[in-house]
Amino acid sequence: MIDWKKFYESESTFKEFTPETDAGVMWRMKLVDRLLRYIEFSTALDVGCGDGILLSKLKQAGAESAAGLDISVGRLKRTGKTAATGLLVNGDAEKLPFKNDSFDLVTATETVEHLPDAEAGLKEMARVAKKYLLITVPNRDKITKIVCPHCDEEFFLDGHLHTFSSTYFRKNKLNGMKLVRMETSYLMKRTGIHWKLLLFLLRRFYPERVLSRGQFLGVLFRKV
Numbered sequence: 001m002i003d004w005k006k007f008y009e010s011e012s013t014f015k016e017f018t019p020e021t022d023a024g025v026m027w028r029m030k031l032v033d034r035l036l037r038y039i040e041f042s043t044a045l046d047v048g049c050g051d052g053i054l055l056s057k058l059k060q061a062g063a064e065s066a067a068g069l070d071i072s073v074g075r076l077k078r079t080g081k082t083a084a085t086g087l088l089v090n091g092d093a094e095k096l097p098f099k100n101d102s103f104d105l106v107t108a109t110e111t112v113e114h115l116p117d118a119e120a121g122l123k124e125m126a127r128v129a130k131k132y133l134l135i136t137v138p139n140r141d142k143i144t145k146i147v148c149p150h151c152d153e154e155f156f157l158d159g160h161l162h163t164f165s166s167t168y169f170r171k172n173k174l175n176g177m178k179l180v181r182m183e184t185s186y187l188m189k190r191t192g193i194h195w196k197l198l199l200f201l202l203r204r205f206y207p208e209r210v211l212s213r214g215q216f217l218g219v220l221f222r223k224v
Helices: 005-011 025-034 053-060 073-082 118-126 166-171 193-205 205-211
Strands: 042-049 065-068 089-090 103-109 127-137 146-149 154-156 177-184 216-223
Touching: 005 073, 005 089, 025 053, 025 103, 025 127, 025 216, 042 118, 053 103, 053 154, 065 073, 073 089, 073 154, 103 118, 103 216, 127 177, 166 177
Parallel strands: 042 065, 042 103, 065 089, 103 127
Antiparallel strands: 127 216, 146 154, 177 216
């Protein structure tokens, strides 16, 4: 069995997740921006905060306090040096060390697909969220097993254990949460009035086609 804590601790020593080192981070943050427009919050928790990119964004978006949780101590140390944030916790996303309704907003960008028990992680995030839960995941990702060149052990490529789609989030309800909106990175690179009009029409008349495309899927839930 893979020791995921050891895996991500090791990964933190040679890989950074920043817009400069990973283009996907930039597009995920744009996706988050689109969903943040629909909500207001003063406290936030980023689960799987990594190198702290989203924590800084949450502060810029108006959060009075933004806490981060990650399984890797190495990443938390780096986050503490670079992100304008508060509380940083080394912990397990499937067993969050917080009380119910602790944060107005809970976020998890490219985190849920890494969790051994993704449903348990989502339930925990919903539990500690007072108002909103915002997540992004790879959209319709293909799960692939490979052999690690460092330890010769078989593991999942990029640590992705699960695949998600808009259909998954429509069918699998989170207790106490209402699905508010879903977005993808589809056509995000296009600009101009014609592309904006096309995307509006696609979303209006063919929403599932839009949500079935794009590298990343963003999902916003509201506590009820």
